Amino acid sequence: MNRLKIFPVLALFGLIALSAACAQMKALPNLPATHPEELAEGPVSCSECHEDQQKGTLKPYAAFNHTRIFIQNHRFYASTDNTTLCATCHKVSFCADCHTNKTVIKPAEMLSDRPDRMAPHRGDFLTMHKIEGKLDPESCYRCHGRANNGRCVACHR
Amino acid sequence: MKKMLYRLFPSLLVLALPAAALAETTVSSTSIMRFRQNDLPGFDKKTMVPVTEFVGLDATKLADGNLSAHIYGWGQVELADRDSNDTKTDGNLTYGYLQYRFKSANAQAKAGRFFVNEGILNEQVDGVGARTDLPYGFAISGFGGATVHTTSIPYAGNDGKGDGIWGGRMSYRYAGKLEVGLAGVYESTAPMPKTSPTLPTAFGDHRLIGYDLYLNPHPMLQLSGQTSYNPTTEHIAENSYLLQLRPLKDLAVGATWEEHHDRDYFFDSLLFSNMVRNLSQQSHSLGATATYTFKVAEVSADFKHYTRDIGKAERFGGEVRSNSLFNNTVRAGVSYHYLRSSGDFAIVPASDASGSFHEIRGWAMRDTKTYFASGDVIAYVFKEKVDNKDAAWEGTASVGYHITPQLAVSGDISYGQNPDYNDELKGLIRVTYNFTAKGGSK
Structure with a gap:
């Protein structure tokens, strides 16, 4: 019986928490869909232009400089940022080449x-x-x- | 039901394409015609001329401006003799999906055929998926649908994959300094092979859970990696970690540690689980790479030590490459590596065999507004002869012309010698077309 009483309270609490989270999500910015400037062919150094522009939970741009170490181990970066940061410069077909x-x-x-x-x-x-x-x-x-x-x-x- | 979904999503995508006329549309096409002739003693002489067409289409700013469609795939037709491994015609839809990008929180939803690369997960799905950032540094993603089936293994009569798949990842980030993700995938029960040389307990369902980690406590220090666990075999499948140090702006030093338990890691692959018998279970590797970026070149040196049940090996070498020679029109590189390994890694393992070899490579390319050209030579020099050959080498020359900024034609010719062929001469003609059209304003 007590369980039945507490369920609506929990549901209400959950709904309020969800509404609050949704309201806050509107304040979370999108990364741009595409890089605003055309980049040269070949490996890039993001930190050449983005050195001091880290905001919120964005990882440091220097972490994405395309050094040999980055390219050899790109799976670690792609597995966390491929649909957001990587996708601003790379189409999925670039990945699908391999x-x-x-x-x-x-x-x-x-x-x-x-x-x-x-x-x-x-x-x-x-x-x-x-x-x-x-x-x-x-x-x-x-x-x-x-x-x-x-x-x-x-x-x- | 799953087969219906399998066809439904790509069909929806095709139906949505007329709307692309109003969108910003990028079409990329690469047509490749290859020439090869085989003349082996005891076999009929064969000439193979496969023509392969890769086509991609990205239509963005559809509907309210946040919807996009993405398709990529290839088709191939053999104009001459069929290779014993290939069919006369073949093709594949690599991906084809509709994506809706919400206005905040990097939220997006997909429907169709797409790749999932989230934490420890690497999947291809015919279904739906979504991801979003959440307040306080959290993020969540999920997907579900039908498995994309592949080539059946002849003895098994199937590809070893279940028909349905779902999974997702939850993560937490703190100020770009820490990210921890938890991910899992569940695929429906794998079909058992009709007949199989696979060990009875070596192959089974594709189910995996694990976590990924990114830690950047100081601008000079960064740790990333992942650990996956196979709940069916109840063992860790993989540990892979990369530690990076940046003591100077232009100097990066990376150290990797990888550990695999192959019975657990290969468990969901009908093809690979069968190889565990020869490869055994344990595998560790420790590696290090140092890279220094000069104004015009990047110089790197690397080392990796492998420990497997069947033996030990190490590879070391270096590379110099430049992307900005002659006013950024020339790129070039040279590299050398040596793999020192015991006879256990040789092509035919024997006490007097060796798996050691030198790898030497040099390449250069030039790209101008009118023409582009490249040359690439790679040689593997064996410590002990392989099939009575000291080395396997190949040189490739490519020349192309930009007919328009969007359209280019190029041709390659390559020649080499290797243990399989005294002479191997190959030709290739490539036509690439990249076109972007901006549709009507909304």
């Missing part, structure tokens, strides 16, 4: 006119993957693990 569920052409070949992009599987990777795959199969799994690419399946049965 990260896709069904590949038709290896990224390094698709982007052979852009050797500056660190596209994987460069050169004779058919031979090299027999060594790299034993060494670091987890890095293979991140893209191919649940994709069952036709070419993988041809040999890995």
